[in-house]
Amino acid sequence: MHLFISLLLLLLSHIPTPSLSLNQEGLYLLTAKSHFDDPSNSLSDWNSRDSTPCNWTGISCSPTATGAGTDAVTSVNLSEFNLFGPFPEVLCRLDNLTFIDLSYNSINSTLPSLLLCNSLFHLDLSQNLLTGSLPSFLSSLPSLTYLDLSGNNFTGPIPGSFSLFPSLQILSLTSNLLNGTIPASLGKVSTLRQLNLSYNPFSHGPIPAEIGNLSSLEVLWLTDCNLVGHIPDSLGNLSKLQNLDLSTNFLTGDIPQSLTRLSSVIQIELYINSLSGTIPSGFSNISTLLRIDFAMNHLEGAIPDDIFEIENLESLHLYQNQLNGSIPATISKSKKLVELRLFANQLTGSLPPDFGWNSSLLYLDLSDNKLSGAIPAGVCDRGTLMELLLIDNQFTGSLPEGLGKCRTLRRLRLANNQLSGPIPDDLWGLPHVSLLELVNNSFTGSISPQISGAANLSKLLLSDNQFSGNIPSEIGMVSNLYEFSADNNRLTGPLPAALGDLTDVFRLSLSNNSLSGDLLRGIQSWTKLTELTLSDNGFTGTIPSELGDLPVLNYLDLSGNKLTGEIPLQLQNLKLNHFNLSENQLSGPIPPFYASEAYRDSFLGNPGLCGDLPDLCPSSRDHASDHHGVFWLIRSIFIVTALVLIIGIAWFYLRYRNFKKAKLGMDKSKWTLTSFHKLGFSEYEILDCLDEDNVIGSGASGRVYKAVLSNGEAVAVKKLWGPSNKSAENYDKASNDAFEAEVTTLGKIRHKNIVKLWCSCTHKDCKLLVYEYMPNGSLGDLLHSSKGRLLDWPMRYKIALDAAEGLSYLHHDCVPPIVHRDVKSNNILLDEEFRARVADFGVAKAVEAIGKGPKSMSVIAGSCGYIAPEYAYTLRVNEKSDIYSFGVVILELVTGKLPVDPEFGEKDLAKWVCSILDQKGLDHVIDPKLDSCYNEEICKVLNIGILCTSSLPINRPSMRRVVKMLLEVCPDDNDNNNNNKSKKAETKDGKLPPYYDNNSEHSSIA
Incomplete structure (x- = not known):
């Protein structure tokens, strides 16, 4: 009897906060809670004084089949509760539990056996910290239809048992560390509707043809899985497939004609592969198709005429391929097209004149092709266009007047074409345009005062055109202007004083125009200006001393003007990477900081300048010769005095150093050396270098010395701090902890990107760590x-x-x-x-x-x-x-x-x-x-x-x-075997791949 009572008490002691009122399921849940750290106190209402847990946060109950009026826990949903700790195996004691969602927490360790969770049909443990292999027992859960283990640290291959799921519909293993290849046996799970395996470092292997047997499959997401070989024709059998994403792999060969049989598909994403051949025709037969992305491959040939006849086509990405021929005239019939990106191909011909009339285009990028003719007049007639990017083509003619009414426009890039004529006045003042790039065309006319309405304009790039007239003072109202470049034009008149109001201007480049008048004063607001280029104009007057107060200016070019007066001494405050005042009419002395050979070319062509630079001011040498004898007498006295002082200081230093070495030498025999690599030096050489003259740094843990050894090799020696005002006990513990951590960690590591620990030396309270020397510091x-x-x-x-x-x-x-x-x-x-x-x-x-x-x-x-x-x-x-x-x-x-x-x-x-x-x-x-x-x-x-x-x-x-x-x-820089430019995960216009930018066009519905 006593034994029974003792066992009963022991059992009760293991149940957290026991209560006579809480039922058994509640006790199990409190046990589960005890496994977690809950820093956000998300489970604060899990109260042992309740009779059931059915009203607790994250818990749902349903009536049981047996026992009228009895509710049982059927769902535990603790997603995004900021919980830390291992998976609580006790949850599987809840007999009626069908739903577990612990996603977006910090559930760690390996996944325990869940075989007792035999009623479970939904298991979501995604975005946690789980490790180890994928558990093979999961396929033994008879009712499981939903399994999401994505965003963890599972390793190893996909178990062969995963082919035995009896009713699984959703399998998501994305963003783990799985290796091996994708098993063909997954093709046996006939109930699958979604197969998501993306972003795993699988071994290089093919797409199993058996995947084509999954007749119920709706989503196939295999992005970045190291896939090689051809796309199997069998994928065309997936009649219910809505999303096919095979992007960012190493797939080769043609795009199979069978893909045009995917009668339910909504989007097909094959970007960033090595696919070749032509784009098959026939996609127009798929009425559900909205998005196609075949970008960054080796596709060639013409764009099929029928691709723009796809009834509901919204987005087409074919950029960075080798496509040629003209853009099909059928593009004008594509009524639902909102995004077209065809840049970096070899397309020729002109755009249909009615392009844009029928579709509500948002994004159009045809850059880096060989397109010609005029920009279609109605490209923004539907009033929705946000980006028009046509750089590096051969477009001619003037800009359509309709662009000036395109108030949705945000980016207009037309650089490197053959466009001409004036810019529509209204276009200068479009309220949402942030980038207006017209570089290297033949545009004429002037910058309109309507630019004052360009409230969002940050980059105004007008260089290499034929713009004329004054820069309007209204430009000072463009408060977000970050860069203004208009080099190589025909601009005239003075700089408007309003330019000084631009607080965010970073670059101002107006070289090779006919600007005149004085340089601006009152430019204190240019605190972010790094480049000021006003060369080859007709500016007069003096250089403003305020330039020297601009805190980040590092590029200053005022050459080729008619500037007069002296160079302000304040310019010495600048840290300039480029400095050019040549070919002006400056006079007076060169500021001492710049009076060196390094800056000679900065001052050429200014006959009135004086300084120590030969050939700039020859008369100064004659003036100095009058005092030649006196100078040599004073210098001789100075040299003798300096020698006496140096000899005295050296004598005292050597006496001090010998004394210090002698003191240190008494204890050399007591030092203990522990080496972690084969050494070419002894601890005595190290000890001889611990001079104050050799200190190269100090930090929280100690002082660092540079030691040059007898073999010419340099090492860095860290001497850990000794006891100071701290208690000896506290110091010893902290010092020993730091020393042991460093030695234990670095002593066993061998990696090219981790600093090498040669050895350690210890003696009483003194501890030394000897590392490889890093000459460029931190x-x-x-x-x-x-x-x-x-x-x-x-x-x-x-x-x-x-x-x-x-x-x-x-x-x-x-x-x-x-x-x-x-x-x-x-x-x-x-x-x-x-x-x-x-x-x-x-x-x-x-x-x-x-x-x-x-x-x-x-x-x-x-x-x-x-x-x-x-x-x-x-x-x-x-x-x-x-x-x-x-x-x-x-x-x-x-x-x-x-x-x-x-x-x-x-x-x-x-x-x-x-x-x-x-x-x-x-x-x-x-x-x-x-x-x-x-x-x-x-x-x-x-x-x-x-x-x-x-x-x-x-x-x-x-x-x-x-x-x-x-x-x-930079794949091309990091892989000598990768000569595929299409692998660059960014478009010409600065777009980001999907895993960098959640708003990227390369998003998946999976």
Whole structure:
């Protein structure tokens, strides 16, 4: 009896907050709750004093078949509740449970056996942190119709047992780390309606022809699955298929004619592959078809005439192929067409004159072809056109007057054509246009005062035309103007004073015109101006001293004018990459900062200038010769005095150094050296270099010395701080923790993008770590100093990729995985070739250790501006925390700004970037020191940074995925075997691929 009572008490003690009133299902749910961390307190109303859990948040009940009036739990829906912890296996004790949705949480560890959940028909665990292999037991759940495990970290192949699902309709495994190939046996699951396997690093393999046996299939989503080979003809048998997405793979061969038999299909997406041959005709037979995307392949031949006869066609993307011939005249019959992107082909001929009359076009991009003739007069007659992009063609004639009435227009790009005539007055003042690009045509006339109505205009690009007349003062009312370039025109008159009111202007380039008058004064508002080019005009008067107060100006060209007077000394305040005042009428001395050979060409053709530069002011040498003897006497006295001082200082220094070395030498024999690589030096050489003269930096954990060894090799030595005002006990613990973390982590790592730890030396309280030496220091120091201009975009991109590969190795290739916990630009070091290494592992932890450790850290893990937002309420860091910090590093590389700055107000860099993008656009975010020719690549990398700094950890990609996305930014640079330009995941006009931009046209209905 006593034994029975003891067992009963033991059983009750394991039930959380026991209550006599709560039924058994409620007790099971409270047990499930005890498995979770719930920082948002989402389950606060799960109360043990209730009789049933049926009114609890996320819980639904239904009457049971047995027992009148009895309700049982049938649904647990805790999606987006910010829950942390393993999957609670106790849920399967709920006999009537049919629906589980724990998506968008932080459910971790492996998935336990769910065989007891034999009533389950809906299981959604997507967007969590689950690991391990896909459980083979899932196919044994007899009622399961919906299974979504996407957005986790499952590895390994798709189990063969997945072919045995008896009634599965939805299978979604997207965005995991699955390998192997897509099994042909999935073709046996005849009940499937959706098969979503996208964004997995499968081994290279074909699309199984057996997929064509899934007669009920409505969605086939296989984007970015490393698919190779031909598209099987059997896919044409999928009569119920609505969405076919095979994009971003390595598929070859023709587009099968059988795809024209997909009688229910709504969209077909085959972009970013290596498909060749011609586009088959016959798609006009599919009345349901809305969207076709065959972009970025090797397709050739003409566009089929009947493609524009598809009854409900809304969007057609065929850009970046090798299509030729003319655009079919049937395009004018396409009544529902809203988006047409055919750029980067070899299309010829003219557009039908009635094009645009029948369709409500929103986006039209025909750039980079060989199209000719006039722009159709009715291209915006339906009043909906937002983008008209015709750059790099051979269009002729004048612009249609109707474009001036196109008030929906946002982007107009007509550069590099043969267009002529004046611009319609109304077009200058369209209220929503942000980019007006008319470069390299033969346009005439003047800039209309109606430009004052262009409230949203940020880029006005008019160079290489025949525009004449004055720049109207109304241009000062275009408050968002960011770039104004009108080089090589026939503009006349003075610069309007209203130009000084443009607070956001970044680039002002008006070279080779006939402008005259004085240069503008009162330009203090140009705080963002980086380039001012006014060369080859007729400007007179003096150079305004206010130019020297512009904080970010780095390109100044005033050459080829008639400027007079002296060069203002204030120009020495500028940090100029380009400086040219040549061919003017300047006089007086050259400011001392510029009086060097490096700036010689900046002042040529100004006979009145004086300075120390030979040939610019020869008479100054004659004047100096009068005092030649006195000068040499004074210099001799100075040299003798200096030598005496130097000898004295050297004598005292050597005495001090020998004393210090002697003191250190007494203890050399007591040092313990632990090596992690084969060494070519001893600990004694290291100790001899610990001089104050060799200090190259210091931080929170210690001081760093540069040690040059006898073999000529340089190493970096970190000496961890000794006890100061802290208690010895606290110091010893913190110091030992940091030392052990660094040694344990780096001692076993072998990776080209992680700094190499040669050895460690210890003696009593003194601990030394010896690393490979990085001559270019840290990324943070270089990027945010005056040397930041050394880092051009290709170099910054490579640094980001190197660092990402190092972190990916820590997260995915180390066993157990390692979390760095202090990723920042100052912990990314650069070697002599600017290759990046991740460094400073003083607070790194293995994931296993983090899981076993306390819930909160004893010290802050991370640095200000880099700490993930969830740290504030969880006090925990994991791989997702590192990914957030790395995202901030990407934003630093793109913007050139610090992670925290008074400019941001109460925001950090991540929040500032998002707010500026929303308010002012991309151009206000990119570092002005970067060449704009890389803006497309920069834009893609920026989006990766924004994705990594998502406020929700689950939305951040894994580091392995980050590396893959970065590699896709410049595939031609990163893969010598990839000569396929069509693999570039961006259109000519700066569009982003689907996984960078949720608003991209490459979206899927899956």
